[in-house]
Every structure is written in C-alpha cells, then in structure tokens.
Amino acid sequence: MTTIAFIGLGIMGSPMSVNLVRAGHTVTGYNRTPDKTAPLVEAGGRAASTIAEAVVDAEVVAVMVPDSPDVRDVLTGIDGVFNHAKPGALIIDFSTIRPDVTAELAGAARARGLRPLDAPVSGGEAGARNATLSIMVGGEETDFQAARPVFDAVGKTVVHVGPSGSGQTVKAANQLIVAANLQALAEAVVFLEAHGVDLDAALDVLAGGLAGSAVLAQKRANMVTRSFEPGFRLALHDKDLGIVTSAAREAGVALPSAALVAQLVAAANAAGDGALDHSALLRGVERLSGRLRE
Known part of the structure; x- marks a missing residue:
C-alpha cells in the first residue's frame, strides 16, 4: 500500500x-x-x-x-x-x-x-x-x-x-501517429460513403488487412455513427501536435506529414470541434468536401 x-x-x-x-x-x-x-x-x-x-x-x-x-x-x-x-x-x-x-x-x-x-x-x-x-x-x-x-x-x-523528458518525446511521437491514422480513417470514411459502398462491410475488410489499426478498431464506431462524446478532446490533440512540431524544429528534423496533420487538427479545433472527441476529424474532412452533417 x-x-x-x-x-x-x-x-x-x-x-x-x-x-x-x-x-x-x-x-x-x-x-x-x-x-x-x-x-x-x-x-x-x-x-x-x-x-x-x-x-x-x-x-x-x-x-x-x-x-x-x-x-x-x-x-x-x-x-x-x-x-x-x-x-x-x-x-x-x-x-x-x-x-x-x-x-x-x-x-x-x-x-x-x-x-x-x-x-x-x-x-x-x-x-x-x-x-x-x-x-x-x-x-x-x-x-x-x-x-x-x-x-x-x-x-x-x-x-x-x-532520462527525464524521454517519456514526453515518445508521447509526442504517439500523438503524431494517432492523429495521422485518425485523419486517414476520416478521409477513407468520406471516400467510401461518397461512392455508396457498404461502410461497415468495407471497414470490416480493411480492419482484417494491413490497413487495420487500433485507431480503426476503437474509433470506427464514432465516425460511422457521428458520435463524438469525448474520450480524448480534439483541442488537446491540437495542443499535442503543437508540441510535436515545436520539438521537431528544436531537433532540426523535417516532419512534413506532422505539419500537415497539425494544420488539419488546428482547423477543426478553430471551427468549433475542440470539445469533441478527436475522431471528429471526420467533420473536418466532411467540411472540406461540402458534406458536413449538422
């Protein structure tokens, strides 16, 4: 004890x-x-x-x-x-x-x-x-x-x-990977729906192949049902990607995908989605595609 x-x-x-x-x-x-x-x-x-x-x-x-x-x-x-x-x-x-x-x-x-x-x-x-x-x-x-x-x-x-600080560095890398996966999944969902594909069936087969991920497994339901009760708020992910891009600059390394995803997350946050779960990145893709459901 x-x-x-x-x-x-x-x-x-x-x-x-x-x-x-x-x-x-x-x-x-x-x-x-x-x-x-x-x-x-x-x-x-x-x-x-x-x-x-x-x-x-x-x-x-x-x-x-x-x-x-x-x-x-x-x-x-x-x-x-x-x-x-x-x-x-x-x-x-x-x-x-x-x-x-x-x-x-x-x-x-x-x-x-x-x-x-x-x-x-x-x-x-x-x-x-x-x-x-x-x-x-x-x-x-x-x-x-x-x-x-x-x-x-x-x-x-x-x-x-x-040593001290290493945990935060690894977490920054984690947040980059998660955000990139969320953005890719969001784009895939909008793409599949635009073509009239059976979304659940498509995500089932994607989950069974190399496209499968913990993000797909845990966040697909949020995106399919448009239920964005926060498990992790998008505003916090926006903050975390700021840490990634800042730390990358300090280290002198180029992270082009991180920069793009950080901007997409920041845009979703600025559009008012910050209090939603980070799977609400789907709304950002829908907004860009003229398909946002209010």
Whole structure:
C-alpha cells in the first residue's frame, strides 16, 4: 500500500485515481473543480481542498493536468507540490507536456530532494477506466522501479524509455501517429460513403488487412455513427501536435506529414470541434468536401 496524492481528476485522472484505490493504495485527490473528486471519494479515496493538503504526507504525487503551464503551476506554485511534498517523494507527471519543460521541472524537483518521472499515457478514457493504459516513462531507472506498483495499477504496457523528458518525446511521437491514422480513417470514411459502398462491410475488410489499426478498431464506431462524446478532446490533440512540431524544429528534423496533420487538427479545433472527441476529424474532412452533417 502506498500513500498517493492525485492532482487533476478529469476524464483521465478520475478513473486512474479510482483504480489506484481499487489496487489497495491510499489516495487523496485534488481538483480545481471540487465536485470532480466525487468518484474518488465514492471509491474510498479522500478529497483535499488544496494541493498542499493533498501532498503533505504522500509517498507518491501523481499529476494529470492539461498542458505545460498547468503542470508548472501545480508543481511550482506557492501552494504547489515543490513547497509541500516531503523529501524523497516520487513525483509522477502523467500529463502530456513539452519535453523541454519536463526536463527543466525534473531538475528543479531533484534540487529539492524529490524524484521526478514523466509518464504520459496513451489509451484514452477507456484505457484509464480499464487500467489498460500504455505508459511511456522518463526518469531515473531506480525511481521507475520504485513507481512500478503505481504504474501497474493503471496501465498494461509500461516501459522506461530513458532520462527525464524521454517519456514526453515518445508521447509526442504517439500523438503524431494517432492523429495521422485518425485523419486517414476520416478521409477513407468520406471516400467510401461518397461512392455508396457498404461502410461497415468495407471497414470490416480493411480492419482484417494491413490497413487495420487500433485507431480503426476503437474509433470506427464514432465516425460511422457521428458520435463524438469525448474520450480524448480534439483541442488537446491540437495542443499535442503543437508540441510535436515545436520539438521537431528544436531537433532540426523535417516532419512534413506532422505539419500537415497539425494544420488539419488546428482547423477543426478553430471551427468549433475542440470539445469533441478527436475522431471528429471526420467533420473536418466532411467540411472540406461540402458534406458536413449538422
């Protein structure tokens, strides 16, 4: 049993915190919107009114918030983790943020006697609920091993990929691949429908060949039924592709497909689809084709 503070109880953080309770850990959660602590409390966890209250006795501090500025605020604010966590605590950032910000914050954490790990996840809301997330972890090997009970309670595929910032770099690559697959699937759906093909039959046969993918398996129903209840919001994917293109420029590498997909995702977000699931990229293709169903 580990005493865990969980900061950020949104679409992903809430079910992850509940799974940690179910695994036998003692979990105290904090969220800026207090009512989002309800599922954790119902599962047997506890709600804190401040970050300081949540982290003061924690052996592990888990963070799952939207973007780099949010992580910085949670960690470095006056009421934040760095000022109130006890020395030796593991700081696990499950958020998806810029690799350079992660490396900077990791250095600041170590200077305070804390043990930082960047551990962004893939698998969406379903993966969070079912504890089947894929977790890519950056940081010290010894800290990674110490955190394994936490990772194993929320994920299925857990891999240490290198020093601090490496987890975020791998997650950026993941988000590029997922977005490119979503865009290709969206274009295929619009193409098939335009030719009057039996869409379900076509997707069945595509799924059985080289075109098959986890994206096709998990997102085809969203596109076929035009149901875009967010499992992962398109606005967040827009943010993630900004990380990809920025990091690519810093590394001096050309990612032409990434640049194009990033623009298509940004356009869908700007058109008002940001609160929808990222499978709503279909609406962007329909919009360009004059086929958008409102």
